[in-house]
Each structure stands twice: as structure tokens, then as C-alpha cells.
Amino acid sequence: MAPHRVEQWWLSVVSGERRGVGATAARLLLAGAELPYRFVVGARNRMYDRAWLASFRSPATVVSVGNLTVGGTGKTPCVHWLASWLSQQGHRCVILSRGYGAKRRGAANDESMELARRLPDVPHLQSPDRVAVARQAVDRLAADVLILDDGFQHRRLARDVDLVLIDATRPWGWNHLLPRGLLREPPQSLARADAVIVTRGRTLAGDAKRKLLQQIDSHHPGIPLAIVSEQPTVWVDGDANQLPLEGLPGPLQPVCGIGNPPAFANTLRSVDRSTLPMIVFPDHHAYGRQDWDRIVTAAGRHQARAIVCTEKDLVKLAPIAGGELPLWALRIEWEWLQGREAIEERLREAIAGKKAPAPKKRD
16 A cells, blocks of 8 residues: 555544444554553653753754644744744744655755745754754854754753644644554643644634633643644745736646645635645655656646645655646745734743853852
């Protein structure tokens, strides 16, 4: 079975969407595998909490952007906003990431290429050893703020602000840790976060919103909290040309290789109701010419007038795309619904605290 088919099958099982004896048996097996995973995660966190495992503290302010679940929660738009805001405040920031999904060690992955297109003046260092690249960012690039991308579970590099993103459409990963659910660690881990940002916030209303906010508060009472929505702004192509949202006639053939395809499908439908069934690839998929041919064939079969994707997919599809059909990506910006001031204030406090001189020891 193709990797993306396996991923889709697994999601349908852990979400409870798939029914029947086979799906029930699969959930029982996954629940058995969840137990040792929970033990390992808990033991590791306790070792860091008790300082049995050491964390490196950088002289620069470290801001982590992370989450509790696997899959897309909006980390890349958050990193983009954060780097833009810090730059506007006059800081020299550098983005640090593991580089997951890169074709080879040291090469840029899709998220890095997307951020490089949009933030050409912000350096992005990728390595599994983020302590080493943190040192490089300070020593060679004179960074005063480091943005640790996908860093909530990466505790070897100490951070001054832990921003945790929670996807409103599946906030608690169906209440199970991997592999039975989407949680990387239990919701109680929010106790070590400094602020929470709920993404895809326009899907929340009424009782659902109140329930989610109460759950967050139960894990970390009084934590600074914001709610954002992913707002489509323009269409962009591989040459950085732009079209207004209404400037792309349909029908449109969507394609993506991201962590949360349904969220992208919903965003597309909010822009253009003529979108066709989406072609889905695994997250961080390395597209090849065969993939492009498959996409073009499907688009032609449905008489699509353009192929559309995310910016994360665009950086990998544009180099192999032919002239059969135009390829456009939907640019997403954050729309703050509430709590922006609280997040900005938390960041300012952390940066100011890092610059403050250490208190003198009393005799």
C-alpha cells in the first residue's frame, strides 16, 4: 500500500471514522503500542524536569514554536509571523529546525524553502543537533533571538518562551498518544508552556469554544492565550507572481502533501467552490516527475483550468511542473481573533529578561 494510503487508513482508524471488526482490532493493537510510548515520553520529561538530563542555555532569547500533536497545526505561518514581528522590533533572529523531510542531510526541506521565499533576510539553520546550530546562530550570525521550529518536545535546547499551538479542529488528537492517537505527549504537558495559540479558530463557536478554553485552562490555569485563523490572501506562483483570490477561474485541481489535508481543503472551498477532489500525498512528500504526470492526468480528466496547492508544496512542485496547466499556491496569513497583545507582551518580557543583568550575589 502506498505511504499516503497507509497514513489515510491510520487516520481513519484512530479518529473512529472507520468502523467494523478490522478497525476495532486495529485500535486495540494501537492502544497496546501506546502504553510503552507513554512510558518513554513520561520518563524522558521527568529526567529533564529533575535536571537529570541537561539543557543547553543560549545567550540569545530562544522562542519555541511547537505543538502537542502530529500533523499540521499551523507552525509555519506562526514562524513566519514571529520572524516578521521580531524583525520589525529590530531583532536579529534566526530560525532553527530539524530539517525533517529534506532529501539529504544538510539540504533545505519544504518548510525551509517556503520560509526562504517569504523571509529572504531571515537565516534558517537546519540540523538534528539544534544545540550546535544555536551556537552557530549566535557566534557566526550575531543572532539575539532564536526561533526553535517544532521545538516543544526538543528539550535539549532550553527556551525562554514556549509557544504551543493547538488545532481547533482536532485539539487533543482524539485523546490518545501515538500510535493510537495524534498526541506526542499528554495534554498535561501544557503545564510547562508559556502561552497557547489556538489555530483555525473560526471553526470554534459557542459551547465548543468554551469547552476547549476550559480544557486548556485546566491544564495550565491563567496561561496567556490567543486565537487565530488562517486567512487566504492571494494566489502565488513559482516566479513570485500574484493573483487576487477572485482572479483564478475554476475548476481547480487541488494537491497537497501536508499534515492536515482536510484543513487545506476547507480553506480552498472558502475561496472557490469549484475545487475538485484533492490529490493527497504524504506529509513532506518529495515530488517527482511521475507525481506531476499523475496530477496533470487527473486535472485533465476533470477539465481543470489550474492546479492549486499550498506554498509548502509549491517550492517542490514548481521545479518539475511543465506547461500543461498553470500551478498556483494559496498564500495564508494569520488573522488574530483575540489575544495578540498577550502573546506580544510575553515575548517582550522574555527578551527584556534575557538582557537584564544578573543579580549580584550578597556577601
